[in-house]
Amino acid sequence: xxxxxxxxxxxxxxxxxxxxxxxxxxxxxxxxxxxxxxxxxxxxxxxxxxxxxxxxxxxxxxxxxxxxxxxxxxxxxxxxxxxxxxxxxxxxxxxxxxxxxxxxxxxxxxxxxxxxxxxxxxxxxxxxxxxxxxxxxxxxxxxxxxxxxxxxxxxxxxxxxxxxxxxxxxxxxxxxxxxxxxxxxxxxxxxxxxxxxxxxxxxxxxxxxxxxxxxxxxxxxxxxxxxxxxxxxxxxxxxxxxxxxxxxxxxxxxxxxxxxxxxxxxxxxxxxxxxx
Amino acid sequence: xxxxxxxxxxxxxxxxxxxxxxxxxxxxxxxxxxxxxxxxxxxxxxxxxxxxxxxxxxxxxxxxxxxxxxxxxxxxxxxxxxxxxxxxxxxxxxxxxxxxxxxxxxxxxxxxxxxxxxxxxxxxxxxxxxxxxxxxxxxxxxxxxxxxxxxxxxxxxxxxxxxxxxxxxxxxxxxxxxxxxxxxxxxxxxxxxxxxxxxxxxxxxxxxxxxxxxxxxxxxxxxxxxxxxxxxxxxxxxxxxxxxxxxxxxxxxxxxxxxxxxxxxxxxxxxxxxxxxxxxx
Numbered sequence: 001x002x003x004x005x006x007x008x009x010x011x012x013x014x015x016x017x018x019x020x021x022x023x024x025x026x027x028x029x030x031x032x033x034x035x036x037x038x039x040x041x042x043x044x045x046x047x048x049x050x051x052x053x054x055x056x057x058x059x060x061x062x063x064x065x066x067x068x069x070x071x072x073x074x075x076x077x078x079x080x081x082x083x084x085x086x087x088x089x090x091x092x093x094x095x096x097x098x099x100x101x102x103x104x105x106x107x108x109x110x111x112x113x114x115x116x117x118x119x120x121x122x123x124x125x126x127x128x129x130x131x132x133x134x135x136x137x138x139x140x141x142x143x144x145x146x147x148x149x150x151x152x153x154x155x156x157x158x159x160x161x162x163x164x165x166x167x168x169x170x171x172x173x174x175x176x177x178x179x180x181x182x183x184x185x186x187x188x189x190x191x192x193x194x195x196x197x198x199x200x201x202x203x204x205x206x207x208x209x210x211x212x213x214x215x216x217x218x219x220x221x222x223x224x225x226x227x228x229x230x231x232x233x234x235x236x237x238x239x240x241x242x243x244x245x246x247x248x249x250x251x252x253x254x255x256x257x258x259x260x261x262x263x264x265x266x267x268x269x270x271x272x273x274x275x276x
Numbered sequence: 277x278x279x280x281x282x283x284x285x286x287x288x289x290x291x292x293x294x295x296x297x298x299x300x301x302x303x304x305x306x307x308x309x310x311x312x313x314x315x316x317x318x319x320x321x322x323x324x325x326x327x328x329x330x331x332x333x334x335x336x337x338x339x340x341x342x343x344x345x346x347x348x349x350x351x352x353x354x355x356x357x358x359x360x361x362x363x364x365x366x367x368x369x370x371x372x373x374x375x376x377x378x379x380x381x382x383x384x385x386x387x388x389x390x391x392x393x394x395x396x397x398x399x400x401x402x403x404x405x406x407x408x409x410x411x412x413x414x415x416x417x418x419x420x421x422x423x424x425x426x427x428x429x430x431x432x433x434x435x436x437x438x439x440x441x442x443x444x445x446x447x448x449x450x451x452x453x454x455x456x457x458x459x460x461x462x463x464x465x466x467x468x469x470x471x472x473x474x475x476x477x478x479x480x481x482x483x484x485x486x487x488x489x490x491x492x493x494x495x496x497x498x499x500x501x502x503x504x505x506x507x508x509x510x511x512x513x514x515x516x517x518x519x520x521x522x523x524x525x526x527x528x529x530x531x532x533x534x535x536x537x538x539x540x541x542x543x544x545x546x547x548x549x550x551x552x553x554x555x556x557x
């Protein structure tokens with residue numbers, strides 16, 4: 001009896017020890033975000049936490065600072081255009097690699113995923129030198145191009161996973177019922193690929209909106225996107241304006257993640273509990 | 277044929293990328309002409325700069341910071357990943373997932389900035405440590421290697437947690453149950469069954485994080501404040517501050533070469549260890 005009880009007590013202790021460890025680690029993960037929120041409402045210029053009052057002055061400054069307004073506009077344009085293009089050409093590439101398997105498809109698959117491993121500063125300096133040689137320096141299209149490259153591996157990967165889970169019998173059924181290849185693609189294949197394509201859109205938006213290293217090299221004051229503008233501001237000033245901008249972005253990201261979770265299901269996108 | 281048509285736009289984009297890398301490679305072997313973006317004749321001078329003691333110390337710092345970051349990231353991520361893969365409560369699992377993903381989807385600049393706020397002399401960490409009486413006066417975390425490592429660990433954790441959670445969810449819990457039914461306690465079960473079976477995830481995750489950290493840029497730039505330099509910061513200093521594109525290109529090539537070696541190691545060793553385990557993006 002007694003050993004059973006001490007056994008149970010030890011198991012309970014271990015369980016609480018485990019929970020305590022995970023909670024402290026998650027505190028390490030989350031506290032910086034809380035501190036950003038706190039500093040953003042600080043009335044003073046000093047970056048202190050906890051805040052010594054409540055003020056929305058830094059939000060006002062963040063929203064009315066012309067360089068940030070321009071950078072937000074640039075960011076939204078670059079993200080929108082590069083996402084549309086990356087998702088379109090990435091979906092086409094995934095279909096080609098999974099279904100058509102052209103000669104050399106293994107090599108091409110590696111190539112399509114390669115931007116994932118190329119450091120941002122390497123890509124940025126390479127594109128800067130290429131742009132200087134071909135007269136594209138300062139063009140916003142250079143940014144769009146860089147963002148398509150960094151988003152492409154994510155799009156191809158998520159669409160590819162969807163394609164592998166798609167039963168080819170369904171397309172054959174459509175064909176046997178008289179649908180031509182184009183009609184079968186648009187009425188059967190594409191709707192079934194929706195989760196993969198949506199995941200591709202989500203990753204593409206997040207990766208493009210947050211891209212920093214490559215963008216720093218290929219943008220200037222006029223074309224710079226928000227992360228670059230924030231980086232330059234942090235280097236030059238030490239007031240809580242960036243905390244306010246960060247808070248707004250973190251809240252927007254949280255909404256995006258929650259909506260995406262509702263629509264597709266995060267753990268399916270990330271394949272965490274796939275095979276159990 | 278249809279396959280090639282569908283692939284063509286992506287391949288075109290990648291061909292331009294390869295052209296850019298080709299230009300970079302070429303510039304690394306060209307002479308720098310101060311005050312001009314034009315380059316001179318062929319030279320190995322840019323690589324001899326890489327080997328100067330000062331610059332060599334930046335490379336060494338990069339390797340050391342990456343090593344510490346990788347080890348700490350694995351240690352801190354494993355318990356969370358384990359909870360994510362094994363917790364019985366659905367609510368706990370999805371709470372962990374959301375809290376892990378939020379920083380994952382937040383940009384690197386914001387996260388580096390949050391560590392400026394955490395580590396400053398007036399910041400949260402020093403405030404807590406001083407108030408608890410652990411240290412008498414604020415400790416200089418900001419602009420030190422320790423501070424950069426803390427920021428990088430925080431930056432790497434979400435990816436590591438996701439990789440480890442994927443690896444752990446491929447470990448069949450029945451193995452653990454049979455070990456326990458054969459008389460192994462929970463601790464022994466962990467060391468002899470769970471940990472070895474999740475080793476492929478640790479190795480591949482560790483290599484990914486090491487490679488990733490080697491090319492870290494905004495975290496050392498902001499938390500290190502110019503006093504801690506990793507290889508990407510040297511590329512920026514040379515290429516954007518000194519307008520020395522050939523010099524920056526040489527360091528960029530070193531960074532790229534290091535990445536290729538690590539990815540090669542990943543592909544060479546991880547699949548064999550993994551025995552067919554699938555990797556997560």
